[in-house]
Amino acid sequence: MVDAVAAGPEAAATSFADFASAETLWDLIVTxxxxxxxxxxxxxxxxxxxRRALDEAFSQGPEGYARDTVxxxxxxxxxxxxxxxxxxxWYGQQDTSPVHSPDLGGTLSRMIPxxxxHVLPAAAGSLLRTRSEAVLDTLLSRAR
Incomplete structure (x- = not known):
């Protein structure tokens, strides 16, 4: 996806919009x-x-999703x-999604001083739902 956007952002946006709907995004996430x-x-x-959030997000079409993705x-x-x-x-070690960070944030963390x-061994991509307390505790400790 990064290569497609670098090669031509508008063509990539069109491709993403042609592919995207609430249903196809749900199917992609689940599969x-x-x-x-x-x-x-x-x-x-x-x-x-x-599903309700996806339906609402796509209620005016896929262009917003396509632009956000670009x-x-x-x-x-x-x-x-x-x-x-x-x-x-934050990354879950068990996250195998092809669209999330393939190195679980290793490259990104080296670029930001x-x-x-945080790589949670027993977590996957849904860690904001399964480990939200740890994430929020860390966020709140930073605010203090």
Whole structure:
């Protein structure tokens, strides 16, 4: 996706928009997730909320998703080495998603001088839902 955006952002946006819908994104999430993540995402309460959020996100079409994806996959307009505030990067060691960080934030954490990389061995991509207390405790400790 990064290479496609670098080669032509507008063509990439068109391609993403042609592919994307609430249904295809849900299918992608469920089929590329680990069993641990699928269990979290398909739990009845979360699945209803997640599907409702996807339906709302795509209610005006896929262009917003396509633009967000292009922006996320584009070169960022600032120098990561210039970030001076504390940064915590959280990854689940069991995350096998092909669209998340393939090195679980290793490269990104080396580029941000103030970054602390947290890799949770028993967590996967759904760690914000399964390990939210640890993430929030860390965030609150930074605010103090």
């Amino acid at each position: 590329t997730s680990t069993e641990a993540d699928r269990t979290v995402y398909t739990a009845p309460v979360l699945q209803r909320a997640f 922006l996320a996959m584009s070169r960022w307009p600032f120098d990561l080495a210039g970030i001076g505030v504390p940064v915590d990067l 103030s970054a602390v990389r």
